[in-house]
Amino acid sequence: MEKLNGLRCRECGRRYPGAPVHVCEFCFGPLEVDYRYDALKGVVTRESIAAGPPSMWRYKDLLPVEGDVAVGHHVGFTPLVRAQNLAEELGCKEIWIKNDSVCHPTWSFKDRVVAVAVTKAREFGFDTVACASTGNLANSVAAHAAEGRLKSYIFIPADLEQGKILATLVYSPTLVAVHGTYDEVNRLCSEIADKYRWAFVNVNFRPYYSEGSKSYGFEIVEQLGWRTPKHIVVPCAGGSLITKIWKAIKELQTLGLIDGPLETRMYAAQATGCGPIVTMIKNDTDVLVPVRPNTIAKSLAIGNPADGYYAYKTTKESGGYGEHATDEEIVEGMLLLARTEGIFTETAGGVTVAAAKKLVEAGVIPRDESIVICVTGNGLKTPDALQDRLEIHVKIKPSLSAFDQALADLKSQTA
Amino acid sequence: MPVLVRIPTPLRSLTKGNPEIQATATTVAGLVEDLERQYPGLKERLLDETGELRRFINIYVNEEDIRFLQSQKTALKDGDQVSIVPAIAGGR
Numbered sequence: 001m002e003k004l005n006g007l008r009c010r011e012c013g014r015r016y017p018g019a020p021v022h023v024c025e026f027c028f029g030p031l032e033v034d035y036r037y038d039a040l041k042g043v044v045t046r047e048s049i050a051a052g053p054p055s056m057w058r059y060k061d062l063l064p065v066e067g068d069v070a071v072g073h074h075v076g077f078t079p080l081v082r083a084q085n086l087a088e089e090l091g092c093k094e095i096w097i098k099n100d101s102v103c104h105p106t107w108s109f110k111d112r113v114v115a116v117a118v119t120k121a122r123e124f125g126f127d128t129v130a131c132a133s134t135g136n137l138a139n140s141v142a143a144h145a146a147e148g149r150l151k152s153y154i155f156i157p158a159d160l161e162q163g164k165i166l167a168t169l170v171y172s173p174t175l176v177a178v179h180g181t182y183d184e185v186n187r188l189c190s191e192i193a194d195k196y197r198w199a200f201v202n203v204n205f206r207p208y209y210s211e212g213s214k215s216y217g218f219e220i221v222e223q224l225g226w227r228t229p230k231h232i233v234v235p236c237a238g239g240s241l242i243t244k245i246w247k248a249i250k251e252l253q254t255l256g257l258i259d260g261p262l263e264t265r266m267y268a269a270q271a272t273g274c275g276p277i278v279t280m281i282k283n284d285t286d287v288l289v290p291v292r293p294n295t296i297a298k299s300l301a302i303g304n305p306a307d308g309y310y311a312y313k314t315t316k317e318s319g320g321y322g323e324h325a326t327d328e329e330i331v332e333g334m335l336l337l338a339r340t341e342g343i344f345t346e347t348a349g350g351v352t353v354a355a356a357k358k359l360v361e362a363g364v365i366p367r368d369e370s371i372v373i374c375v376t377g378n379g380l381k382t383p384d385a386l387q388d389r390l391e392i393h394v395k396i397k398p399s400l401s402a403f404d405q406a407l408a409d410l411k412s413q414t415a
Numbered sequence: 416m417p418v419l420v421r422i423p424t425p426l427r428s429l430t431k432g433n434p435e436i437q438a439t440a441t442t443v444a445g446l447v448e449d450l451e452r453q454y455p456g457l458k459e460r461l462l463d464e465t466g467e468l469r470r471f472i473n474i475y476v477n478e479e480d481i482r483f484l485q486s487q488k489t490a491l492k493d494g495d496q497v498s499i500v501p502a503i504a505g506g507r
Contacts, residue, residue, distance in 0.1 A: 011471070022503060023423075023425055023471070023501040023503055026425075026460075028460075028469060028471035028472050028502070029471055029503070030471070030503040132504075180478075183480070184478065187473070187480075187504075190423075190500045190501065190504045191500065194434070200504075202504060203504045206504065289482070290482050290483070292483075306502060306503050306504055307503075309470065
């Protein structure tokens with residue numbers, strides 16, 4: 001089945017053959033993979049998807065991979081968890097957590113985009129992959145490059161959390177720590193990508209890479225029994241994920257796979273210390289004003305988000321909104337999710353939980369409608385954020401009487 | 416005053432394939448005019464009809480986004496390096 005028409009500029013519509021390019025030569029707009037939906041309709045069905053593997057590749061027909069999958073065969077199809085305790089705590093009827101903190105193999109949704117990008121890098125004959133990253137992407141590119149026996153260059157801001165540096169170095173990439181912010185690293189990588197013939201997953205491979213995020217949206221709908229939720233709250237850094245979840249839902253609608261009308265509203269969640277997309281939404285303007293990030297949510301710390309304009313448009317088109325979370329609220333969000341659902345997410349997940357809570361409390365999201373909260377990364381990668389907040393309650397000698405005494409003390413404290 | 420300007424791939428068809436060119440200007444706005452004089456057609460690719468920098472283009476003076484400086488009024492001096500970079504890139 002011939003499913004792709006090459007690439008197409010999202011702004012001016014100009015067409016390009018399938019190639020590792022990401023920007024329209026004429027208007028500088030982003031290039032997107034162009035699918036032949038007419039050929040896919042009737043071929044991609046609920047049954048054909050259900051017959052696929054328990055991974056993101058059950059949606060391979062809707063992803064820009066033409067040959068065999070090269071790496072990341074087990075990525076995706078993560079749990080959609082009914083969060084009953086969190087719902088009770090927030091006074092809501094129906095909350096779900098789409099939990100990519102347990103995505104195989106590097107514990108974030110970045111495995112989805114990287115599996116596509118590295119597979120395409122192999123298709124196009126590249127021997128080196130690269131990326132600019134705040135950590136999760138670094139982990140994933142290094143891991144999948146190792147699996148695909150490709151060389152990798154990973155560029156990170158030098159002040160990244162130690163856990164994310166170690167979880168990159170373990171796969172033996174060439175790690176380049178840049179003294180600057182993520183935005184500076186990213187700008188540098190744009191220039192490097194122009195000079196060296198490498199597969200930069202989030203630069204020249206961006207049209208393919210970003211499509212991988214759609215699988216997160218497909219899974220939400222399939223796991224809800226081909227029902228679309230009323231509200232989806234999504235963490236925003238570069239702004240790509242929220243636009244691709246929305247695109248995924250609309251593709252399923254185009255293919256006739258969704259029952260009933262599409263009434264989903266998309267919400268952007270960002271940190272107060274780096275929230276240029278949510279600021280656009282609150283000010284209702286399509287002009288992005290870049291910021292200098294200052295937040296503990298380092299994986300969301302992009303002050304100049306590439307897809308900020310489209311993220312804003314997604315919330316507007318779907319009738320959604322956005323919310324900021326302070327560093328204190330982010331930590332509270334992480335603790336709230338852990339305490340109610342037993343899920344330990346990284347700071348980005350804390351942002352999303354906190355923003356969802358605020359949107360519910362403000363009445364923007366009604367308490368009696370279905371809500372999906374997107375958790376995209378794992379808390380064990382960013383323990384620094386909680387270091388000062390948590391302590392061991394009971395320290396005793398190995399004797400029963402010491403424990404009896406400690407227990408009595410604890411009970412008297414809480415009484 | 417001469418400054419070095421880095422040209423991204425999509426614009427090199429206008430600069431005879433040159434990835435780096437020299438220009439003379441005291442501000443970014445003046446730089447755009449000089450680029451147009453040297454390579455006709457460049458200006459309309461950088462600025463929209465109202466004279467604003469196009470949405471998907473970022474300009475950096477010595478590694479600093481001009482939106483953090485004085486945008487097109489940002490002053491240039493001898494030996495400055497200017498990068499023209501497509502805005503679409505990145506993602507954690």
